[in-house]
Amino acid sequence: MRYLLLTIRYLLFCLFFAAGAAALAMGLLIDPEIVNYYQSRAELEQTLADNRKIASVTEQYRAPIALIESEPNILRRLEQITLGQSPAEKDTAYPQVYDPELFKTAKKILEQTTKPAAVPALPEWVQRCSIPGRRRALMLAGAALIIVAFIFFGASRRKAISAGRKSALETDSQPQNCDDSDSHTYDGP
Numbered sequence: 114m115r116y117l118l119l120t121i122r123y124l125l126f127c128l129f130f131a132a133g134a135a136a137l138a139m140g141l142l143i144d145p146e147i148v149n150y151y152q153s154r155a156e157l158e159q160t161l162a163d164n165r166k167i168a169s170v171t172e173q174y175r176a177p178i179a180l181i182e183s184e185p186n187i188l189r190r191l192e193q194i195t196l197g198q199s200p201a202e203k204d205t206a207y208p209q210v211y212d213p214e215l216f217k218t219a220k221k222i223l224e225q226t227t228k229p230a231a232v233p234a235l236p237e238w239v240q241r242c243s244i245p246g247r248r249r250a251l252m253l254a255g256a257a258l259i260i261v262a263f264i265f266f267g268a269s270r271r272k273a274i275s276a277g278r279k280s281a282l283e284t285d286s287q288p289q290n291c292d293d294s295d296s297h298t299y300d301g302p
Contacts, residue, residue, distance in 0.1 A: 130259055133255045133261075141252065143239065151235050152235070
């Protein structure tokens with residue numbers, strides 16, 4: 114029965130101490146390290162998304178670029194269609210190329226690319242814990258749990274005192290190498 118009680122006491126001590134240490138560490142590390150960690154992860158995700166987008170655009174335009182490199186006249190034709198420039202040749206009448214559907218699509222694409230990408234916000238629990246008042250409360254609660262663990266579940270004072278008395282009694286009860294005679298003389302060197 115005694116070992117069961119000691120085991121329960123030990124488990125409660127570990128539970129309270131671990132919870133207190135975790136709360137204290139969280140209170141100390143929430144503002145600089147954990148906030149920066151989540152912000153860095155969000156920036157990394159944004160950079161990876163941008164890289165994927167660049168890779169897909171590169172793949173999409175690889176064939177037209179190869180065609181332009183092989184046939185330079187195509188570039189002049191594409192300039193006229195894409196940029197709406199008139200041809201440079203004199204004495205030639207060219208019809209105006211204007212497609213309203215193409216114009217609307219190009220406008221939508223430009224609007225999508227100019228919008229800044231939304232950076233994911235910090236998790237809600239990080240936002241709550243990083244408030245200065247709640248951060249201090251978290252640290253105080255952690256310190257209180259550690260103190261409670263040591264006061265209520267640490268080694269009992271009675272056991273420590275009784276163990277100290279037993280060791281003191283054992284040293285007093287050991288035989289000493291003294292004579293029981295009343296006269297004590299000093300024999301010098």
